[in-house]
Amino acid sequence: MIGVIYDDAYLEHRPPRNHVENPGRAMAVIKSISDVAVIERPINDVDYWLLKVHDRDYVRWIDENCEMGDVFIDADTYVSPGTCRAARLAVGAVLSGVDKVLSGEWNAAYAVVRPPGHHVGRVGKALMAPTQGFCIFNNVVVGAVYALERGISRVAILDIDVHHGNGTQEIFYRDPRVLYVSLHQDPLTIYPGTGFIDDVGEGEGEGFNVNIPLPPFTADDAYMRALGNVVWPIIDEFKPQLILVSLGFDAHMLDSIANLRLSLNTYAHVFRRLRDMIGKVRGVVFALEGGYNSDVLSRGSRLLIDIMSNRDVEVNEGVTQTEPRVMARVNSIIKDVINVHRNYWHLA
Numbered sequence: 001m002i003g004v005i006y007d008d009a010y011l012e013h014r015p016p017r018n019h020v021e022n023p024g025r026a027m028a029v030i031k032s033i034s035d036v037a038v039i040e041r042p043i044n045d046v047d048y049w050l051l052k053v054h055d056r057d058y059v060r061w062i063d064e065n066c067e068m069g070d071v072f073i074d075a076d077t078y079v080s081p082g083t084c085r086a087a088r089l090a091v092g093a094v095l096s097g098v099d100k101v102l103s104g105e106w107n108a109a110y111a112v113v114r115p116p117g118h119h120v121g122r123v124g125k126a127l128m129a130p131t132q133g134f135c136i137f138n139n140v141v142v143g144a145v146y147a148l149e150r151g152i153s154r155v156a157i158l159d160i161d162v163h164h165g166n167g168t169q170e171i172f173y174r175d176p177r178v179l180y181v182s183l184h185q186d187p188l189t190i191y192p193g194t195g196f197i198d199d200v201g202e203g204e205g206e207g208f209n210v211n212i213p214l215p216p217f218t219a220d221d222a223y224m225r226a227l228g229n230v231v232w233p234i235i236d237e238f239k240p241q242l243i244l245v246s247l248g249f250d251a252h253m254l255d256s257i258a259n260l261r262l263s264l265n266t267y268a269h270v271f272r273r274l275r276d277m278i279g280k281v282r283g284v285v286f287a288l289e290g291g292y293n294s295d296v297l298s299r300g301s302r303l304l305i306d307i308m309s310n311r312d313v314e315v316n317e318g319v320t321q322t323e324p325r326v327m328a329r330v331n332s333i334i335k336d337v338i339n340v341h342r343n344y345w346h347l348a
């Protein structure tokens with residue numbers, strides 16, 4: 001079964017002015033699943049684990065900003081008086097999810113959290129990004145570190161948010177215990193401007209960082225081709241014991257801040273594929289990242305719960321088709337990714 005981890009404290013991370021990343025997002029998710037899901041509260045006390053990932057001075061700086069309250073710490077990212085509690089409980093939700101699946105109580109968990117996390121590195125801004133992209137602490141990264149220290153030796157992080165998870169890449173770039181796979185919109189066309197094919201990891205971590213940058217207007221058919229030709233074969237070969245998913249709904253065609261053309265059919269495909277891996281993996285923990293259309297957040301989250309609960313569901317959207325010019329570009333990108341990663345994985 002899949003369980004949900006959530007806390008009303010996430011609603012207290014509030015923008016000082018209109019902002020796409022606002023409490024309404026979490027409300028839209030919870031409203032759509034509260035009648036079908038078991039909802040539990042996150043772990044409270046996370047600083048020990050937080051400080052294994054983030055620099056002490058960075059955490060202190062965030063805490064100071066919470067005390068000031070209602071400030072922008074960069075052009076995109078705000079901190080309000082409730083942010084520090086929300087951000088710690090966002091980390092706590094992923095830790096709780098990992099606990100639930102490692103204990104065998106659940107086989108999947110959905111951490112319905114905000115603020116999101118995948119753009120934050122050890123000290124805040126990651127790689128060359130101009131901002132932290134609405135993120136405070138890297139929830140999924142702390143979850144992965146927690147699992148590793150609890151005896152898991154291989155964690156896969158699948159990032160289907162439309163943006164590249166530059167923070168996650170940065171932190172695990174030299175770590176072979178964590179496979180990071182990200183599909184995202186071409187960094188030349190969108191924030192954070194990172195996530196190129198040649199970033200394969202370094203040292204011991206070489207080969208364990210997989211970036212699939214997709215051109216604007218990539219639709220379901222092309223995205224699923226990338227999943228089928230690259231993502232699933234690599235994850236299967238890696239044989240993770242635990243899978244963490246950076247779940248962004250902003251690759252959907254109705255999302256206003258990006259330009260991919262996915263329908264919920266792609267999300268349903270991903271959820272089914274991951275569900276079918278349970279047994280081979282100890283569990284799957286989904287953590288909410290982006291997604292700024294509340295209707296998509298609602299329907300997509302409901303779909304996740306239904307599919308992971310083995311309920312038959314209809315996706316009330318047609319499969320989107322990529323126009324030929326864009327498809328040709330995607331095919332050439334897939335070829336490039338395979339050429340680079342053939343050095344590390346058995347890819348056809």
Ligand SMILES: [Zn+2]
Nearest residue numbers: 161162163290
């Ligand atoms: Zn995003």
